[in-house]
Structure formats: structure tokens, C-alpha cells
Amino acid sequence: MRILKLTEETRKNLQEDLLKRSPNSYRQYEExxxxxxxxxxxxxxxxxxxxxxxFDGAKLDSGNVRVTKEEIEEAYRLTDNKLIxxxxxxxxxxxxxxxxxxxxxxxxxxxxxxxxxxxxTPLARVGVYVPGGxxxxxxxxxxxxxxxxxxxxxxxxxxxxxxREGKVNPATLAAATLAGVDEIYKAGGAQAVAALAFGTESxxxxxxxxxxxxxxxxxxxxxxxxxxxxxxxAGPSEILVLAxxxxxxxYAAADLLSQAEHDELASAILITDSEALAEQxxxxxDKFTAVLSRKxxxxxxxxxxxxxxxxxxxxxxxxxxxxxxxxxxxxxTSNPFETMMKIRNAGAIFLGEYAxxxxxxxxxxxNHVLPTNGTAKFFSPLSVDDFIKKSSIISYSKEALEPIYQxxxxxxxxxxxxxxxxxxxxRFEE
Amino acid sequence: MRILKLTEETRKNLQEDLLKRSPNSYRQYEExxxxxxxxxxxxxxxxxxxxxxxFDGAKLDSGNVRVTKEEIEEAYRLTDNKLIxxxxxxxxxxxxxxxxxxxxxxxxxxxxxxxxxxxxTPLARVGVYVPGGxxxxxxxxxxxxxxxxxxxxxxxxxxxxxxREGKVNPATLAAATLAGVDEIYKAGGAQAVAALAFGTESxxxxxxxxxxxxxxxxxxxxxxxxxxxxxxxAGPSEILVLAxxxxxxxYAAADLLSQAEHDELASAILITDSEALAEQxxxxxDKFTAVLSRKxxxxxxxxxxxxxxxxxxxxxxxxxxxxxxxxxxxxxTSNPFETMMKIRNAGAIFLGEYAxxxxxxxxxxxNHVLPTNGTAKFFSPLSVDDFIKKSSIISYSKEALEPIYQxxxxxxxxxxxxxxxxxxxxRFEE
Numbered sequence: 001m002r003i004l005k006l007t008e009e010t011r012k013n014l015q016e017d018l019l020k021r022s023p024n025s026y027r028q029y030e031e032x033x034x035x036x037x038x039x040x041x042x043x044x045x046x047x048x049x050x051x052x053x054x055f056d057g058a059k060l061d062s063g064n065v066r067v068t069k070e071e072i073e074e075a076y077r078l079t080d081n082k083l084i085x086x087x088x089x090x091x092x093x094x095x096x097x098x099x100x101x102x103x104x105x106x107x108x109x110x111x112x113x114x115x116x117x118x119x120x121t122p123l124a125r126v127g128v129y130v131p132g133g134x135x136x137x138x139x140x141x142x143x144x145x146x147x148x149x150x151x152x153x154x155x156x157x158x159x160x161x162x163x164r165e166g167k168v169n170p171a172t173l174a175a176a177t178l179a180g181v182d183e184i185y186k187a188g189g190a191q192a193v194a195a196l197a198f199g200t201e202s203x204x205x206x207x208x209x210x211x212x213x214x215x216x217x218x219x220x221x222x223x224x225x226x227x228x229x230x231x232x233x234a235g236p237s238e239i240l241v242l243a244x245x246x247x248x249x250x251y252a253a254a255d256l257l258s259q260a261e262h263d264e265l266a267s268a269i270l271i272t273d274s275e276a277l278a279e280q281x282x283x284x285x286d287k288f289t290a291v292l293s294r295k296x297x298x299x300x301x302x303x304x305x306x307x308x309x310x311x312x313x314x315x316x317x318x319x320x321x322x323x324x325x326x327x328x329x330x331x332x333t334s335n336p337f338e339t340m341m342k343i344r345n346a347g348a349i350f351l352g353e354y355a356x357x358x359x360x361x362x363x364x365x366x367n368h369v370l371p372t373n374g375t376a377k378f379f380s381p382l383s384v385d386d387f388i389k390k391s392s393i394i395s396y397s398k399e400a401l402e403p404i405y406q407x408x409x410x411x412x413x414x415x416x417x418x419x420x421x422x423x424x425x426x427r428f429e430e
Numbered sequence: 431m432r433i434l435k436l437t438e439e440t441r442k443n444l445q446e447d448l449l450k451r452s453p454n455s456y457r458q459y460e461e462x463x464x465x466x467x468x469x470x471x472x473x474x475x476x477x478x479x480x481x482x483x484x485f486d487g488a489k490l491d492s493g494n495v496r497v498t499k500e501e502i503e504e505a506y507r508l509t510d511n512k513l514i515x516x517x518x519x520x521x522x523x524x525x526x527x528x529x530x531x532x533x534x535x536x537x538x539x540x541x542x543x544x545x546x547x548x549x550x551t552p553l554a555r556v557g558v559y560v561p562g563g564x565x566x567x568x569x570x571x572x573x574x575x576x577x578x579x580x581x582x583x584x585x586x587x588x589x590x591x592x593x594r595e596g597k598v599n600p601a602t603l604a605a606a607t608l609a610g611v612d613e614i615y616k617a618g619g620a621q622a623v624a625a626l627a628f629g630t631e632s633x634x635x636x637x638x639x640x641x642x643x644x645x646x647x648x649x650x651x652x653x654x655x656x657x658x659x660x661x662x663x664a665g666p667s668e669i670l671v672l673a674x675x676x677x678x679x680x681y682a683a684a685d686l687l688s689q690a691e692h693d694e695l696a697s698a699i700l701i702t703d704s705e706a707l708a709e710q711x712x713x714x715x716d717k718f719t720a721v722l723s724r725k726x727x728x729x730x731x732x733x734x735x736x737x738x739x740x741x742x743x744x745x746x747x748x749x750x751x752x753x754x755x756x757x758x759x760x761x762x763t764s765n766p767f768e769t770m771m772k773i774r775n776a777g778a779i780f781l782g783e784y785a786x787x788x789x790x791x792x793x794x795x796x797n798h799v800l801p802t803n804g805t806a807k808f809f810s811p812l813s814v815d816d817f818i819k820k821s822s823i824i825s826y827s828k829e830a831l832e833p834i835y836q837x838x839x840x841x842x843x844x845x846x847x848x849x850x851x852x853x854x855x856x857r858f859e860e
Contacts, residue, residue: 357850
């Protein structure tokens with residue numbers, strides 16, 4: 001891995017490279033995505049099935065677009081029992097963590113008859129998009145579905161592309177069943193997002209669409225945002241390891257590679273104040289890469305988006321980590337908790353040498369759907385918050401309104417909104 | 431006002447009419463908005479000032495784009511003292527309500543050395559867009575700025591268009607000062623949104639942009655979403671009054687008109703189970719409209735988007751209200767609290783005959799920035815939640831990782847992610 005001195009310039013150049021991976025840089029696909037969306041919005045199932053034939057090569061109709069109970073049972077049988085056991089354990093941890101995120105309605109009364117409050121309601125219907133293709137990510141199914149489940153969402157609908165024969169990956173179906181998905185449909189790409197946003201004869205309209213996908217899925221989600229809600233738009237995966245000289249270079253190297261293997265656009269960055277550690281990690285990275293099955297992907301990812309930055313001191317290293325705002329941040333320092341308190345921007349923060357990043361991907365409980373590409377400055381991990389919404393509650397008595405009603409009238413009149421003033425005055429007319 | 435029988439058909443037709451007002455129906459402006467954004471992104475101040483000259487007729491440069499201390503002091507002097515007093519009272523109520531929304535970091539330790547948590551961090555920089563034009567809405571300044579202030583946002587930047595002479599409405603500046611805005615810039619339209627999203631020599635880049643605006647502002651916010659965060663996209667204002675025969679028809683009528691006066695696209699709907707009330711409210715609406723200063727706007731708004739629906743019974747009325755998911759919902763029934771418990775979808779809910787909607791617009795404390803156009807099914811009022819973000823925290827001990835490490839490896843291998851497996855295995859190699 002290349003080793004550079006951390007300066008404002010090297011950090012900014014790196015961030016510019018990373019930002020090029022953003023879905024915002026793919027406007028050339030927008031027209032096609034809008035076309036797909038408009039077709040599905042207008043012609044519903046007819047368009048959905050036509051695009052499925054065109055893009056996935058599968059012939060679907062209203063009779064077989066929904067995954068049947070039999071298909072689910074078969075998938076469950078086909079899935080390795082050991083994997084099912086692991087998924088069950090992971091599911092318990094994920095549920096337990098997300099239970100702690102629950103928010104409750106509150107109401108606050110005053111003696112003069114004023115009651116103000118905030119009502120929390122789970123979303124009625126949520127759509128979870130699950131990518132298809134060769135690799136299946138059952139962990140992603142658990143992470144997207146379980147927060148909705150904990151929030152109390154009324155109906156959870158999943159869509160995932162099928163292969164040419166109409167089959168869906170068995171582990172995906174098994175995970176969906178364990179997580180408690182209500183309905184599963186064979187649909188992928190922008191056409192699936194459009195079907196969830198507007199509804200078709202076969203697929204119900206939902207209130208929010210979550211889940212990762214390729215650039216078409218990301219652009220389609222952005223296009224339907226406002227008509228429905230969406231989670232944040234996922235970019236390629238990232239890890240940033242903050243380490244001082246006390247870090248184990250083999251652990252740091254292995255963890256960097258765990259993200260670099262995701263895809264060629266993934267990013268792995270080490271920032272340290274120790275030149276010796278930088279050299280050691282670089283050497284360990286080479287040794288591991290040579291024997292890892294996804295060597296080709298790793299090499300491309302490291303070449304374009306991987307980097308070791310050597311900082312003057314740990315404070316400068318921490319400041320750079322805050323600027324980069326990585327999806328995953330590992331802290332391998334002598335006092336990880338102390339370092340963590342200085343972190344303002346990161347999706348998930350892993351403390352100490354046994355909190356390896358894949359522990360969070362699969363098992364510990366916090367969500368692995370995290371803000372990428374610097375968006376940890378303003379976005380949060382997927383959580384129960386994403387599946388609830390709030391309503392303000394206002395109740396007033398005459399006793400409470402009377403002493404202030406002229407203030408409100410004054411305010412309304414200053415904004416030239418006389419009908420607003422009238423609706424207050426009418427309560428106190430003779 | 432037209433009176434119709436509530437049926438699934440009348441309700442759906444009404445909703446279809448309302449949805450036509452959505453910013454999603456204005457794709458014809460998108461190219462122009464993208465052009466403005468790209469220009470400002472590339473040429474920064476130069477483009478910003480050129481568009482300001484073109485659209486607002488004002489000649490600005492880096493020397494006068496920021497509102498000075500002197501301009502603010504002058505604006506404060508020019509603002510009616512009574513209005514300043516009212517704003518101060520409103521500010522206290524708004525702050526007190528939003529203080530209750532604050533969320534805190536939490537950490538949870540287990541005896542085996544596992545610590546999981548969630549860290550809450552306020553956003554570093556927020557941009558508040560405030561529309562210009564003839565009418566100033568200082569209440570909107572308070573409602574957009576104060577939740578950010580309560581959340582602990584590091585820097586709050588406001589942009590608002592100036593007139594041809596470079597002047598900004600005094601009440602807007604007074605409200606911004608009271609609310610504690612850090613910097614104010616004279617900029618409006620899509621060019622202001624672009625400046626906040628990407629930064630220029632004069633205007634700092636922010637992490638999130640909030641605030642209402644015209645269709646150009648709404649489309650620009652949607653276009654930069656992902657690069658920065660935004661609040662939900664505001665549509666025209668709406669009120670839905672749920673009333674039974676016990677309601678005061680004058681109050682119901684006055685409250686419907688308080689929203690109808692906002693603009694020609696605003697919507698005012700009454701749903702009741704009482705034909706007698708329907709007739710009375712319709713009659714009162716006519717009487718009030720005849721004497722209100724914004725008569726012309728009101729008449730157009732009521733004609734296109736206003737309607738009284740008479741339901742078979744209150745349960746059907748409530749169900750229709752949940753389907754329409756109005757921005758403001760007033761409950762004028764014999765048992766407003768009981769009715770409220772059946773409401774799933776509304777931005778703000780006003781209970782009983784003294785909780786007139788303008789009380790919420792100006793004074794009570796809950797935010798008046800609310801989800802419109804049916805989006806209350808999945809969006810929430812603007813709140814402190816909008817100005818914080820969360821990071822997951824994971825710390826594990828060797829003792830806790832050892833018994834489960836093979837489970838994680840199993841899961842990773844099932845997803846063909848061998849470098850993930852390696853980063854766990856390396857912790858337990860001989």
C-alpha cells in the first residue's frame with residue numbers, strides 16, 4: 001500500500017478521489033432511470049414484467065412474481081443448517097441492540113390546560129430492496145428488515161431480482177423468513193423501486209424504501225424520494241483505521257483488507273503517527289493479499305482508494321479521520337475510549353483490537369447499513385428511527401389562549417396573514 | 431365550499447388533485463436547476479453573483495454579500511417593538527418544546543467486556559434558507575433555526591434573497607438575530623442552495639440545508655441531497671378539520687381559511703359526519719371570505735383544493751383523514767383525545783376548540799415545518815432529530831469474541847467474503 005505523509009493536501013486529494021465514487025456523479029443514467037420509473041408508474045405490472053424480461057431474462061407474470069410459501073420452504077431446506085444457526089444468533093443480537101433505539105410518544109400537561117406532545121407511529125408499509133446476482137448477502141437482509149420489525153412496521157415487503165429461471169438465492173429467502181418479512185417479490189433494479197414507490201397490480205405501494213443496490217437502484221431511490229421516503233443512498237464500502245504504535249499490524253492489515261475485498265471502488269485507509277507501523281502494515285497487507293481469494297478486487301481497490309497516511313501526531317490523525325468521516329472507523333490506539341470521545345464523524349466506531357470490523361457486519365448487533373462517502377457528517381446508521389415518524393400534538397384551553405391571543409394576532413398580522421389572525425380572534429368575539 | 435359525500439372515490443379524486451401540487455411534477459425545471467448548480471459548483475462566487483444579478487436584480491460581490499452587523503442593528507431598529515416582544519415569547523416556547531426532543535448518547539456494558547452504544551453528535555454546520563419577496567415570515571426563521579440551536583449545531587448560516595437595492599426584510603433579520611444565526615448571506619434560489627451545498631469563496635459549505643422555498647429551491651435541494659442532507663421537500667400548506675356535530679362552525683370555517691389564504695395551491699378540507707355542520711361551515715366560510723384581505727387567493731384555493739366531505743360516521747371520517755395524511759389536522763369532536771389516538775398520519779394534531787392552527791404556526795412551541803402532501807405517512811415535523819446524527823459504538827474483549835468467532839467466520843464465508851473471515855481468524859491464530 002502506498003504510504004504518504006498526512007498533510008491537508010494529501011487528505012483533500014484522497015477525499016476528492018473518494019467523492020468520485022458518489023452516485024451523484026452518474027447523471028448520465030438518470031434519463032434511463034426516469035424512463036423506467038414513468039413506465040412502471042403508468043403501465044404498472046405490464047412494464048415491470050417487460051423490464052424484468054429485458055434486464056434479468058426472467059419471464060414473470062402476476063401468477064409467479066410473488067415468492068410462494070413452497071419456494072420459501074424449499075430455500076430454507078437448501079440453506080446450510082449451520083448458517084441458519086448463525087443467522088439466528090446474529091438476529092438476537094441485532095434485535096437486542098435495536099430495541100434500545102425505540103422512541104416513545106410523550107405528552108406534557110400544564111396546570112392551565114395546555115398539553116403539548118409528540119406522538120410516535122411506526123410506518124405502515126416498508127419495502128426492502130435486496131440485490132441479486134451471484135453473491136447473496138443474507139446479513140444485509142437481517143440488517144435492513146430487523147429495525148423495521150422492532151419499530152413495529154405494519155407490513156414489510158421485500159423485492160429481489162431472480163435469475164433467468166425465476167429462482168431467488170436460498171440464503172436470501174431463509175434470512176427474510178427468519179427476519180419476518182411479510183411478502184417477497186421477484187423484482188430488481190429501477191423497476192422494482194418504481195413498483196414499490198407507486199404500486200402495481202401485484203406489488204403493494206410502500207411508504208419507505210430501504211436497502212442497497214447498484215447505480216440504477218440508487219438513482220431510482222433518489223428519483224422517488226419525496227413521493228416515498230428512502231434511506232440514505234449507499235456508496236461503496238470504506239474503512240479507516242486509526243492506529244498508534246501500540247497497534248498490532250497484522251490485525252490492522254487484515255481489517256483494511258476486509259473492506260478492500262468488497263469491490264473495486266471500496267476504500268481502505270490507515271492513519272497513524274507511527275512510521276514503523278505504517279511500514280509493517282503495508283508489508284502485512286501484501287502478505288495477506290497474495291493468498292486471499294479476492295486478490296484481484298483487493299489490488300484494484302487499494303491502488304485507487306487505499307492509502308496509509310502518516311501523521312505528525314495522533315491529534316492530527318484524529319482530525320483527518322473526522323474530516324474523512326468514514327463509514328467504518330477502527331480505533332487501534334493505547335486508549336481507544338479516549339480517542340473515541342474525540343471522534344465526531346463516523347458511521348460505526350470499533351474500539352480496540354478485538355472489535356474487528358466484520359464483527360459489526362455480521363454479529364455484534366449495531367446496524368451494518370452505514371453512511372458512506374463522507375455522509376457520516378450528517379447521516380446516521382440505519383436504525384429504528386428510520387421506521388417511525390412523529391406528529392406534534394397541541395391542546396389548549398380558553399384559559400391558556402386568552403392571555404396570549406393578541407400576541408398571536410400581532411404576529412399573524414405582521415406577516416400579512418389576516419385569515420390566520422381571524423381564526424384566533426373568532427374565539428374571543430363577543 | 432363544495433360539499434361532497436365521502437366515498438373512496440371522492441377521497442381518491444381529492445388526493446389525486448392534491449398530489450398534482452407536488453414538486454415531483456415539475457421535472458421541466460430540472461435542467462435549469464442542474465445548470466445553476468453546476469455553474470455555482472464550478473465558478474463559485476462568480477456564478478453566484480451573476481445569477482443574483484440575473485434573478486434578483488441585485489449587484490453583489492464578496493464585499494457586500496454577507497449581511498453586516500450594522501445592517502442587522504438597523505433592521506432590529508426598524509422592526510416593530512411589539513413584534514420583537516412577541517417573537518421573544520414565541521422563541522421561549524419553541525425552545526422549551528424542542529428541548530424535550532433532545533437525544534443523548536448511550537453505552538451499555540456487559541460483564542464479558544462487550545460494550546455497545548450509540549453516540550449522538552450535533553451537525554457541525556447547517557444552512558437555513560429563508561425566502562424573500564414581498565411577505566417576510568419571521569416565524570419561519572425561528573422555526574428553522576431554533577431546533578438546530580437546541581441540538582447544539584456548531585455554526586448556523588442563513589441565506590435569503592435581497593431586493594434590487596441589496597436590502598433584506600428587517601423582520602427576517604431581527605428574527606435571525608433573536609434565534610442566534612451565526613452568519614447571514616444575501617442569496618436566494620437554486621444558486622443559494624448550490625452555494626450552501628458546495629461552498630463558495632464567500633459562503634461556507636454546510637452539512638445540511640433546511641427551509642422552505644419556491645420550486646427552484648425545492649428542486650435544487652433534491653438535486654444536492656446525498657452530497658449534503660436536506661429537510662423534507664415542502665409543498666403547499668394544508669389543513670384538514672375533523673369535526674362532529676358538536677363543533678363550532680365559525681371556528682371550523684375560520685381555521686380552514688387560515689390555511690386557504692397561504693397561496694392558491696393551499697388546501698383546506700373538512701370531514702364530518704354531520705350534514706348540518708357541513709352546511710353551516712360552508713356558509714360561515716362564505717361570510718368570512720367576503721371580508722378577508724386575501725379573498726382572491728382564498729377563493730382560488732378553495733375552488734381547486736378545498737372541499738367538505740360528509741362521512742357515514744366518524745370512524746370513516748378518521749380513516750379518510752389517515753389516508754390523506756394532512757400537514758395540519760384539527761380535531762373538533764366531543765372527545766378530541768379519543769379521536770387523536772386513532773390518528774396515524776398527520777404532521778401536527780390540534781385538539782379541541784382553542785387549539786386553533788395559527789397557535790401552532792406562531793406560538794405554542796411545536797415546529798410549524800411539517801410534512802405536506804401526504805408525506806406525513808413517512809416524514810416527521812422538523813425537530814432536533816434533524817440536526818444530530820448518530821454513530822454506533824462497538825467494543826469487544828477477547829473473552830467475548832472467542833466463543834463466537836467461528837460463527838462470524840461461517841457467516842462471512844457463506845457470503846464468499848474471505849478477507850472478512852481472515853480479519854476474525856487472525857485474532858486467534860497460534
